[in-house]
Amino acid sequence: MTTTNSMKLTIEAKSQNESFARSVVAAFFVQINPTLEQVEDIKTAVSEAVTNCIVHAYDGAQQGTIEITCTLSEKSMTVEIRDFGKGIENVEQAMKPFFTTVSGGDRSGMGFTVMQAFCDSVNVTSKQGLTTVKLVKKVA
Ligand SMILES: Nc1ncnc2c1ncn2[C@@H]1O[C@H](COP(=O)(O)OP(=O)(O)O)[C@@H](O)[C@H]1O
């Protein structure tokens, strides 16, 4: 087996695509023999990131796309979740536990905190029209 491999998935930002996206990422991850727990971890993190694109990036208007790129090395997978929506004004603030811009709904402000808990690293870059969440999950 070669030591690197990658794939790219483009989906519409619709809630019915969220479980599809996390399953596809998990199926790709299996190539580097993660534990079941590691598979569950990345699914949970991807689910939060994709949900954010659906709920926040396009304000639920369901008219944008989400690009997911996965890159495997021998001992880790990098997942980049990208949207072309409104962007995050203050990334540092957005990543704080319990910070949310949506009040009164079922949002808890814990999405980024969950990603950080279940991944080895989480990096977010954002400007209007382009937000990228980069997750790294190790298998070693
Ligand atoms: N892809 C995105 N595009 C625009 N804003 C985002 C995006 N992802 C997150 N945010 C902002 O960051 C905040 C925190 O996200 P998160 O920790 O997942 O909490 P929640 O989704 O429950 O609000 C959101 O309330 C939103 O303002």
Ligand SMILES: [Mg+2]
């Ligand atoms: Mg969220």
